[in-house]
Amino acid sequence: MTSVFPRCLVSSSTSSSASISLPNRPPLRYAVLGAGFAGISVAWHLLKDCPKEVSLSVDVYDEVGIGGGASGVSGGLLHPYSPKGKLLWHGAECWRECLELLSVAETAAASSSSDAVEKGDCNQGFGNFMVxxxxxxxxxxxxxxxxxxxxxxxxxxxxxxxxxxxxxxxxxxxxxxxxxxxxxxxxxxxxNVNPQRYLQALFQACKNSARESLGRTNITLVKRSIDDVLELEGEYDAVVICLGSKLNFLPRLTGKLPLxxxxxxxxxxxxxxxxxxxxxxxxxxxxxxxxxxxxxxxxxxxxxxxxxxxxxxxxxxxxxxxxxxxxxxxxxxxxxxxxxxxxxxxxxxxxxxxxPPVTSHGSLPLLGCIDQLIGATEGGSCKFWVFGGLGSRGLLYHGWLGKLIAKSVLCCNEELLPSELTSWKMNNRVKS
Missing domain, CATH: 3.30.9.10 (D-Amino Acid Oxidase, subunit A, domain 2)
Structure with a gap:
């Protein structure tokens, strides 16, 4: 069982490669709930941005498997503009990070045999290409x-x-x-992006990264649904909830998110x-x-x-x-x-x-720490996080926002997230 105190890997006042030096640091464990665009992006960035001297384990929970929800059946049309042609909020950053993840996934797919792709994770997609x-x-x-x-x-x-x-x-x-x-x-x-093939390849990239770390990092797909997120409270240093529409069905979040x-x-x-x-x-x-x-x-x-x-x-x-x-x-x-x-x-x-609700910047996803919202007992630990409300633009937003929330989790610092993505908490009188 982990400590009740947050163990932050990266100082928020330094670069993402700097870490807090603690002797005999035990391995850290993170749980990511959901294996769609948001969840796999978060998992990748946790592995990628974790300081190399730290041991890290990431468990990805999804009762169906990789791309088993709305992400896996999305249209896959990728561009940084609104339906009316306007460049979306932080469209340049989102576009750049999405292209980076596509490159990562294509490299993983090219270097892996067909047998390396997760089998039986979800219903097969329609197309046979990735991009x-x-x-x-x-x-x-x-x-x-x-x-x-x-x-x-x-x-x-x-x-x-x-x-x-x-x-x-x-x-x-x-x-x-x-x-x-x-x-x-x-x-x-x-x-066009084939969402299931892309997500499966990106998860393969996560596994390749863990393998190349020679035991320093590990990632596991757990085919299990989590009905009460607090059951994970004593097992993980942080839990990132990326369940899409199922956020509304979690007992501790029902009616509490503006989705x-x-x-x-x-x-x-x-x-x-x-x-x-x-x-x-x-x-x-x-x-x-x-x-x-x-x-x-x-x-x-x-x-x-x-x-x-x-x-x-x-x-x-x-x-x-x-x-x-x-x-x-x-x-x-x-x-x-x-x-x-x-x-x-x-x-x-x-x-x-x-x-998500419409803001002055358009329809933006919801990110942030939700310890107090769900009644976590370890007050102020930044243990439970949410990344949801990607709507119909999950493919564009998932790369950059997954990177941002992974860094925030590693730093135990919500202030690293743009205020536009956490303002929903103030609007709903939720504080962390």
Whole structure:
């Protein structure tokens, strides 16, 4: 059993590589609840940023496995802009860190045999790739979007530019594309990510890192649900709760977080071999009222629906729910890509997202220490943390915010987090 006092590895007044020197330091143990975007990012950064002279063990808890929740069935369209084209809050940092984690995952996947990937962790994803770098196209569908996108194209992120293109250029990328205002916006640096393959590869990178440490660090996947987080209080130096929508169902957190749940259905469409033509091999994915995440010349994901206040977090979709999703999404998709009407339904998956409140900076995730919120007995120890409310932008936010909260946990210092991410505690009269 660990000490009741926090054992901080990094002084918050020094660099992340500096550590507090304590003789005969026992190994530290951290628990990460949830194996989605947030949880695996936190686990990676705890291992990566832990001082090299310190022994560290990280247990990742998830009753289903890697990518078993909403993260694993997300659309995987990666870019740093809002639907209206505005650069998101700290978009540059988020974009940079996400690209770094993608590189880490791709390296791990390339160096590992197929047998090294976790088997049976969750239902298989639709696609067979990890990252598809073909860009994203956003048709201008109304005057407001055209104005906003044009303005933001002039002030876009250098690492992910927004190009304004005309109808001919857009149809060279995607033949038969419909452009109501004869204009579109092309993000050549944007990409599709297969979320399950990415998360499995990033977890493999965590295991590789632990193996290379020659016993100094260790990471374990524990397939078990935690109903009461306080049952871990005596076992770990810190617990980071990254359970997405399931945060709302934890007894000690129910009704205490400003989160709303939203179930989204993503459909899988295929073009039958008997149908002439196909989606262009190098064609970008499409962002519109319904998005099309291209998996290949004859495979597309289409999404997503929004069912607010749902409590159904099962990835399985009934025939009735799938029919309703198609009825809602197909007209929106065919308005910009009429050829989608030739494609056939091949399956559907769903996820329950945790949507945060809207702030002056947009919809931002919730981070922070929650010791007093859940009634932890070791007052002031910064033992329990939350990282949730990634909403529909978990893929973009998870890298940078996972890095920030990992450092805060290592330092036992919540003040290292941007105040925009912890202000929800003040708004809800929660103090730590």
């Amino acid at each position: 598809r770098r073909r860009g994203i196209l956003r048709p201008a569908t109304n005057a407001k979007t055209l104005s906003l996108m044009t303005d933001n194209a002039r002030n876009c992120l250098a690492g992910c530019v927004v190009e304004t293109i005309d109808k001919d250029a857009a149809q060279n990328l995607v033949p038969n594309l419909c452009l109501p205002l004869n204009s579109a916006f092309y993000l050549p640096g944007a990409m 709303r749940t939203c179930r989204g259905v993503i459909t899988h469409l295929q073009l039958h071999e008997s149908v002439r033509g196909s989606y262009p091999e190098g064609g970008p994915s499409i962002l519109s009222d319904a998005w099309l995440a291209v998996q290949g010349p004859r495979d597309i994901h289409m999404g997503s629906t929004w069912e607010w206040q749902s409590r159904n977090y099962s990835p399985d979709v009934s025939d009735d729910e799938a029919s309703k999703a198609l009825a809602e999404l197909l007209p929106k998709a065919s308005a910009v890509y009429p050829d989608i009407d030739k494609w056939e339904f091949a399956g559907a998956r769903a996820g329950l997202r945790a949507m």
